[in-house]
Amino acid sequence: MPTLEHNALVEMFREHPELAPRLLATLFHVEVPPHASVAVVESSLDQLIPVEFRADLVLELRGASGALVLAIVVEIQRDEDPDKKFSWPTYVTVVRARKRCGTVVLVVAPDVGVASWAAESIDLGLGLGHVEPLVLGPAVVPEITDPADAERETELAVLSAVAHGNGPKGLAVVQAALVGLGRLDQEHAMVYFQVIWSGLREPMRRALEALVMERQIEGEERFPFVRELMDRSKLAGLREGELKGMREGKLEGKRDTLLRLLARADIVLTESESARIQACTDIATLDRWIDNVLAAKNAAEVLS
Structure with a gap:
């Protein structure tokens, strides 16, 4: 799609x-x-x-x-x-x-x-x-770093930012493109900025965010969507991090339960078996191993 x-x-x-x-x-x-x-x-x-x-x-x-x-x-x-x-x-x-x-x-x-x-x-x-x-x-596509050139050739400046935004001159290229967007209406400027933003990797995003926070991007006050898109992207990252943290906590709890049950059953783990449990990231698999402890005589039967 x-x-x-x-x-x-x-x-x-x-x-x-x-x-x-x-x-x-x-x-x-x-x-x-x-x-x-x-x-x-x-x-x-x-x-x-x-x-x-x-x-x-x-x-x-x-x-x-x-x-x-x-x-x-x-x-x-x-x-x-x-x-x-x-x-x-x-x-x-x-x-x-x-x-x-x-x-x-x-x-x-x-x-x-x-x-x-x-x-x-x-x-x-x-x-x-x-x-x-x-x-x-x-x-x-040339690296357009001169804001005056970006204003004259805005579409080419956008293509330049998309192609070179993560390069050595990436920040200057993106800044020039933002100045060029100033000659467009808000709707087109917002769409083109989102195209540029979506192609930037984290180091360049952070550098651009820092400049926006310091209000050192020429004409940035005309583009409220710049800060809005950055905030939305950051929020999405936080949510993703929260979900990842919740999943990791659940996995860790399952591993702890499995290890405690193994200890109570006097089932000794080899180093490789212990590493296998710690490396498991599938909750369903950990649940199955926990159920296996009840009838198992050794670690091989638990981890089957």
């Missing part, structure tokens, strides 16, 4: 269709055909065979005369999916055949490992034909 982060990135390209060809030209140095318009079209790609393929987004570039000059299939990829190596060539051939124009696949992959996997050439068979996905990943 698509996540909020996945859908938000799709919507970024849907609401700003001109972003895709601009990135192809500026980041991949591809010669994009001259065009007068970019439009989102259907993403459902039906073949003559009874199979439906659905891309995240399909964009059409048209020249001044209205003729199609290029189609771009946009795919958001946050994890490796072997099926994509078969569907991406399908997207290219079906769109190309239907629209009678050149077609490319643009894959947005914020994770460096996923981006490397996605960029692999797809052999169509016997080395006679290939599909080369264009991958918008950390190796291609």
